[in-house]
Amino acid sequence: MTRPHLWIRAEARPGEQRVAIVPADAQRLVADGYVVTVEESPSRVIDLEDYVAAGCSVAPYGSWVDAPEGAVVVGIKELPQDPADLTHTHVFFAHAYKGQEGADVTLERFRRGGGELLDVEYLTLDGRRVVAFGFWAGYVGAALAVLRHRGLLDGAVAPMGREELDGQLRESADGHEPERALVIGSRGRSGRGAVEALELAGCAVTRWDRGDTVELDKAALLDHDILVNCVVSSTPQQPFVGPDDVTAPRRLRTIGDVTCDVTSDNNLLPVNTAITTWPEPVRQVGTADAPLEVIAIDNLPSLLPLESSMSFSAELTPLLEDLAERRGPWAASLEWFRRHVPLG
Numbered sequence: 001m002t003r004p005h006l007w008i009r010a011e012a013r014p015g016e017q018r019v020a021i022v023p024a025d026a027q028r029l030v031a032d033g034y035v036v037t038v039e040e041s042p043s044r045v046i047d048l049e050d051y052v053a054a055g056c057s058v059a060p061y062g063s064w065v066d067a068p069e070g071a072v073v074v075g076i077k078e079l080p081q082d083p084a085d086l087t088h089t090h091v092f093f094a095h096a097y098k099g100q101e102g103a104d105v106t107l108e109r110f111r112r113g114g115g116e117l118l119d120v121e122y123l124t125l126d127g128r129r130v131v132a133f134g135f136w137a138g139y140v141g142a143a144l145a146v147l148r149h150r151g152l153l154d155g156a157v158a159p160m161g162r163e164e165l166d167g168q169l170r171e172s173a174d175g176h177e178p179e180r181a182l183v184i185g186s187r188g189r190s191g192r193g194a195v196e197a198l199e200l201a202g203c204a205v206t207r208w209d210r211g212d213t214v215e216l217d218k219a220a221l222l223d224h225d226i227l228v229n230c231v232v233s234s235t236p237q238q239p240f241v242g243p244d245d246v247t248a249p250r251r252l253r254t255i256g257d258v259t260c261d262v263t264s265d266n267n268l269l270p271v272n273t274a275i276t277t278w279p280e281p282v283r284q285v286g287t288a289d290a291p292l293e294v295i296a297i298d299n300l301p302s303l304l305p306l307e308s309s310m311s312f313s314a315e316l317t318p319l320l321e322d323l324a325e326r327r328g329p330w331a332a333s334l335e336w337f338r339r340h341v342p343l344g
């Protein structure tokens with residue numbers, strides 16, 4: 001079996017602490033005969049020494065631009081703006097096929113350099129994505145919502161470890177009647193994470209998935225204190241919470257919008273139309289008399305960088321044996337790339 005040289009790139013986005021392959025998985029790859037290089041990084045949540053102990057070689061920050069021909073450069077978020085031409089094969093989330101801002105520029109860089117994009121979002125088997133950050137997105141989104149509901153999230157949020165977050169959730173339960181919390185999309189990856197966090201926090205959790213929203217019981221929905229939206233919506237349907245619901249009789253006070261489709265036609269929470277951020281995680285969309293707060297952060301998994309990296313790496317690593325031949329999910333992702341950048 002051919003084994004490509006794997007080059008773990010340092011993330012270029014300021015503050016990004018995640019990494020695509022963790023040392024334990026790198027060690028297995030090295031034992032399997034892969035050459036694995038890891039770049040130095042000022043922000044990565046995992047020490048460089050752990051990669052050295054796993055048998056990886058070390059390269060300076062950003063040196064993937066000079067990686068040997070044939071090396072596959074693996075990362076998570078966007079590439080830096082230089083160089084203009086991309087000559088390698090890159091594995092990362094490029095967000096380049098749905099007309100997103102900057103997508104044309106990204107694809108043009110690959111076209112000019114003759115490189116290849118194997119976008120992680122398009123690694124699929126039988127149409128289902130095989131590598132995603134969903135569980136921890138749901139976990140963090142629900143955790144922030146319940147902490148806010150309990151008056152314990154005031155101001156900025158920053159990356160932390162799971163123990164710290166779980167400690168906050170457990171402690172916050174003291175002296176609280178269990179809140180009624182609803183997770184919609186509860187059978188999905190992020191939905192399962194949301195349910196786990198809310199249960200740890202001592203909430204009484206209602207789970208809804210596809211069949212439960214066909215005929216939306218709005219009164220039942222609004223009779224929850226906390227709502228966590230984890231639905232993947234691709235077709236328009238009756239919104240879960242719209243502007244009209246602000247003045248309706250309701251228990252609902254806090255929404256965690258994990259889906260974050262805030263500017264899309266399929267936004268199921270049109271009561272809110274903008275994301276929120278780490279410095280300002282909470283937006284008031286209600287009124288002084290009828291408060292309603294939304295948390296809609298679009299990079300939730302970054303708040304638990306170690307756990308997110310570990311689960312991402314655990315999903316990605318077993319797929320690498322098919323990478324050299326571009327089989328399975330790699331073929332699916334490559335097909336998307338070739339639709340946008342045909343072979344010249």
Ligand SMILES: NC(=O)c1ccc[n+]([C@@H]2O[C@H](COP(=O)([O-])OP(=O)(O)OC[C@H]3O[C@@H](n4cnc5c(N)ncnc54)[C@H](O)[C@@H]3O)[C@@H](O)[C@H]2O)c1
Pocket residue numbers: 132133134135137184185186187188189190191208209210211212213230231232233237257258259260297298299300301
């Ligand atoms: N905010 C973030 O940082 C972040 C991170 C990761 C993922 N996401 C987003 O979260 C969303 C969920 O991702 P996932 O990986 O959990 O997806 P998933 O496909 O694993 O789960 C989606 C769930 O929604 C259910 N669903 C679909 N339509 C529904 C409806 N009308 N009513 C009720 N349930 C419905 C599905 O049956 C499924 O169980 C996606 O839009 C994803 O892009 C956000």
